[in-house]
Amino acid sequence: MIKRYAGLIIMILLISAGAGLMFFGDEAREGSENISDQEALYEDMPQDGKDYIVVGFSQIGAESDWRNASTESFRSVFTTENGYYLLYEDAQQKQENQLKAVRNFILQEVDYIVLDPIVETGWDTVLQEAKDANIPVILVDRQLEADSDLYTCWVGSDFKEEGRLAGKWLEDYLKRQERAKEKIRIVTLQGTPRSSAQLGRTEGFQEVLSSHKNWKMLDCQSGEFTQAKGQEVMEGFLQKYKDIDVVISENDNMTFGAVEAIETAGKTCGPKGDIIIISFDAVRTALQYMQEGRIHADFECNPMLGPFVSNIIRRLEAGEEVEKVEYVKEQYFDSSMNLSRILGERKY
Amino acid sequence: MSQNKTAVSGSFRDKVRNLSDTNLLLTITIVAFFLMYIGAVLFQGEGFLKPQSFFNILNSQAALIVLACGLTLVMINGSIDISVGGVTALVSMCCAVYLDFHGGNLVVSLLIALGIGLAFGIFQGFLVAYLDIQPFIVTLAGMFFARGMTTIVNTKPFNVAHEGFNELKMTRVKIPGLGSTNRIGVYVDAYVEIGVVVALLIVIALFCVLRWTKLGRSFYAVGGNKQSALMLGINVKRTKFIAHLMCGLLAGIGGYIYFLHVGSGSATHAVGAEMDAIASSIIGGTMLTGGVGNIVGTLFGVMSLGTIQNIVASAGLDEAWWIGITRAAMLCLFLVIQSLVVVRKKKSKG
């Protein structure tokens, strides 16, 4: 009996689902008319009448210390004490998740959307939707290719500059070592392909590289910003090339992997070792490695973006204009510095 | 139909007892889904009240729906296919490369997608059905191969800049009357992407196939008892083959829908999609033992997973791990229910 009518029953259920939504829909429209202020929307937001600034933050993931540090910086700044209410969504390395997150933010009518785009393209539609809903979008860390009036501004590091700095550093380091004339064999552990960090750093270093006949780039492969991958790739390099002078590793996690690989391969690195290692990001562990003399130089990519963004939002709230591109200030470290002091001060 | 109360209730109880596994599990799933969604609306408020948020789930899950349908087919046959995720990635990468680098046209790209899917379906189907090799191993190889090929085709993830394609990507089916006002009070229509339409059409089509065609029924027969099916004069090998073939084809279609949704090619696309698809089918009341399952259930299974994700995301449980845990919990729950159903059957038999 039931079996025969199952199909029918199901159809009815489907229709009822639609109807239900129709009903919700109407209610929603009325709802959104008479609900003027934000309080009602987020039940765990303090109902103390204060007008909180609701910020939706779509983070890439938690793949590296750097990422976690930056997430933390947002969490610590966008608190209810500071008059914010933060909706945080971790995209777990998938653009589709980020698209979904941003769409949800729009539906939940947040005041600002902060986005750390995983890849550079494919954002136009969703940004347009945000614009239509008149929600300012602030990009952080990584860049994206889109019509620049679709977003308010971009905050992050100048990767190209970092790359260039690294190159310059290598240049005079070699001078100091009287190896300026020697043939220098270089390999690069690249970041996730097409990510702005990877592009910028590669490009920046390339500029310097091209001005040196005697520097030879043996190989570039992607370690995807992860330690395991970095180690894998480095192992590959070591088995392929007998003689490597310099390793450029486009983030610290890959560097750790690379160091691991180098050491298990019985080679040594660091100022006293036979391979020069240049790394980026300058997370705490990296500096400790440097202390132990396993890394030469590390170029900071400041993860403490939270405060910068907060500052920008304040200015926007105050009705000020903001630059399209806002660089965070950054520094670099090398083995010659007093690292123990620096480590003492640094939060990450 | 004129019976007194007791008779009615009796016959009702009778019905419930004779309710086939398929329909029982289906009912459970659907009820569970509605409870969940209503719960979401009640506790999460505004976001879920907007139909668009429901449609957003559909939009993002359309591809998965198609993949899960394919899996339901093979699972009803008592087989399995864990290559669909890989195929999806491969399809989107190939199409992306074709459209972006070679500036090809859409129809051909669609054909490419179908071709890839079909190829996988035929090959795996042949190995599983005619050489009877463990489907798990075969499709595991399929998954490895697809993933590997994806990176061989092109390592770098990139977005497609192809006008025709992007137009298609942007095409939205407006759903009048279900829209809502955004925060500056402008009324926007609710919409779904064409992928959703395709997916739903496929669901309906497959539902009919499984229910009202001999092929569909022989799927169930083969899943129920291979040996018997053979003795009953069903061509078991061919049936299994067709099931895998259809699954492959659906993987191709699903891949294209996915591609249409994200509009980019990447080796990391649809990672773990196969497991999501299997999970959805199970939640939808399909049993891996075969012979029990229903496409509509699968649809609801997928939606349930999507909804759970949204609930978790907007419930302030912002850490990513909650999604994984909640999904697993849900899967666990449904599996236990299933095994209880089986027990129930055993009881009513003894």
Next chain:
Amino acid sequence: MTMNSVAKKQNNSSILMRIVKNQCFIPLAALFILIIFNLVADPTFFQILLEKNSAGNNVLNGPLITILDNGSELAILAIGMTLVTAASGGQDISVGAAVAIAGSVILRVISGGETYPETLHSPVIVAFLVCVVVAMLFGAFNGILVAFFKIQPMIATLILYTAGRSIAAWINNNELPVINEPSFAYYGTYIPGIPIPTPFFIMVICVVIIALLLKFTNLRLYTEAVGINESSSRLNGLNPAFIKVMSFVILGVCVAVVGLIKVSRFSTINYSVIAKDIEMDAILAVALGGNALSGGKFNMVASIIGAYVIQFLITTLYRFNVQSDALPAYKAVVIIILVVISAPSVKEWFSGLTKKLMKKEVA
């Protein structure tokens, strides 16, 4: 042909037959082919150098050592996976996730919740024991789902597969603790003064233990009996449910060991990447060892060899600088070839062919 092959098998007269019939034949053959291939392609593959590493002790180095090193993890998992396969007639696809959990537990205990602990908060052995217990619990969880709720292993373990890495992240609430204590790295890399990677020794220990178990207990008989015919083994006084759970618990122990090796190797953890897809390789190792994935009789040695064959293949491919992402494609080809040649119907076809040939010769 077949008839006298049977006969030969019975009175074990023909050496050749025995070799071919031996379960280790396929994996060994595969290994042999790989070795030949490397010899032809690039003999340096086999050179092993004694070099100084950063820790300042002499270690052997070279592709073969890499195989020995990384293959050991796989071999250890293969042991557990073989038992689970034999007893439950299904596979545990959650080992990768479980390894993540195990590693996470170890780090949690050692780091005592700090991200950059200056000292070990507890001795490694304690951490390891805790992690063993946890891993066994998760194994038991899978086992119970399979044995008592009668859910197919692949599906039952799908639960942990989905949740595992999340749980792992949750244990250290998404921190990535880094242990700089050198002694912690011994288990995954080298012990000063010993030129061979430690994982190899750990693997040896595991193998010895399992060998003893198989020799001096009924583990094999019970597992196989349950795997082949559950209801009749029950009527023979066995408790199938318990034995299944046990097999999963044993796998749990293996997972814990691998977890230790992994985190010790990197002295940190990455929840989404650590031991990724290792479950597939482990299952593959079992299949490569010619063990029926539908359960029943098993051959531990074959599985272990299978594990190393896989690692051998991987390393070989790296040598020909195959992109690590492209690797699976080649793996897939190998799998397909293996399963096809070992498929019963194909075998039949072959024997039929040979029979015809014999006929021709006679005629």
Next chain:
Amino acid sequence: MNDNVVLKMRNIHKSFPGVRALQAVDFTLRKGEIHALMGENGAGKSTLIKVLTGVYTKDEGNIFLDGKEKAVAIHSPQDAQNLGISTVYQEITLCPNLSVAENMFIGRTKGIGQNWRKMNADTEKILKSLEIPAKATQQLETCSIAVQQMIAIARAVDMDCKVLILDEPTSSLDEQEVEKLFTLMRNLRAKGVGIIFVTHFLDQVYEVCDRITVMRDGQLVGEYEIKDLPRVQLVSKMLGKELDDMSDIKGEQQAYEREEGAVPVLEAKGLVSDAGIKPFDFHIDKGEVNGFTGLLGSGRSECVRAIFGADRILGGKVKMKGKDVKISKPLDAMKNGIAYLPEDRKVDGIVGDLSVRDNIILAQQVLRGFFRPFSKAEANKIADEYIKLLSIKTASADTPIKSLSGGNQQKVIVARWLFTHPEYLILDEPTRGIDVGTKVDIQKLVLKLASEGMSVTFISSEMDEMLRTCSRLVVMRDRKMVGQLSGDDLNQNKVMSTIAGGENDDE
């Protein structure tokens, strides 16, 4: 002559790796006859059937239908069906997850569509006409085994077939159902259908069949009119040797008398399990052979399973040699020296892929415990010993048991339990589906063991076997113990009437 021949098989050859299953077998089936196909296990009956139904493809030989000159090609069950050959196999070959109606019609309807309404209606009609207690829309799983078997037959019958093959269809049917089946067969015969009837029950053969074809070791022995072939001859033809063991055994069991006041080896009071039997009392003495009899499904197996703790025990007391014991799972029973040879050899008995050796030592090994395995040498010694003792035909102790013939598999299981040196041995249908030779061996063995002082419970669906071996019969009806017969009451009529429940005592 040729015109009323419906099926002709000529010079059929079929061999499997290592075995010649069929050698130059001829078989002829006429229109409107019931033709018994007889032979021991491994004689090649089922192989011949499977060749005919396209499950196997023959190596050589031809099959002719309706006396046509042209040989037909049968490559799959489908082909066979299309040619009008329909089959009912011993084990149910229907899909448990489909509805009764679907099972009736799947695989034989035309077109791609499936018309549920029509299908259900037709099914209801058929079910009614054959008085099968099932609903068309019911899920097959929910029917009893017997009903499922009937449905399978109904399906076969409904396909207007020229040739109907019944391969041991009666093994899971009870008396009435068998009767129903026979009337059905007779009707079909009247309609001119040729029926091939494979069975182990001699009396059934003599009840319905017209002709008999006997096979032995894959070869044709001969084809006979039923009237020219008395039972004893038939049996001797099947075994290929003149034999009068049957008569020998008669009388042997009388040797046993119950000495007064002896403590029973096992005594059960109000024992009841979750298998749906009524609480029952039971006792057995040292050296006694008794039996449970009753129609199939009357609960005889359930009783012994309860004694062995194979099903979940819900209540009741069990005494072994006077003292209380608790038996909640098989291991307990084994520890108390009870051994149980299960009814279904394939499902509950053998461990297919394991070697004969492991199958023999299994039970004892479990008793010894996890940490005390037999050494290889010991195991081999034991295995060889029992292989000799029970003259088990196997290539070696290493051969997987599944490659042995049914009878020898059964012997291995017997060996397994003898090796545990039980005081009380339960044999549930030890002779089901095995060849006459082994049947006799097993019956003799039972009596031998009893004379050595072992208590044995012997269950068989063949009345004369029971009467021959048992000195006391426990009669079951509708899952209830309805009586115990011994001494002079042990005769066909008395037993029958007790089983039937007194309706027909005046036989």
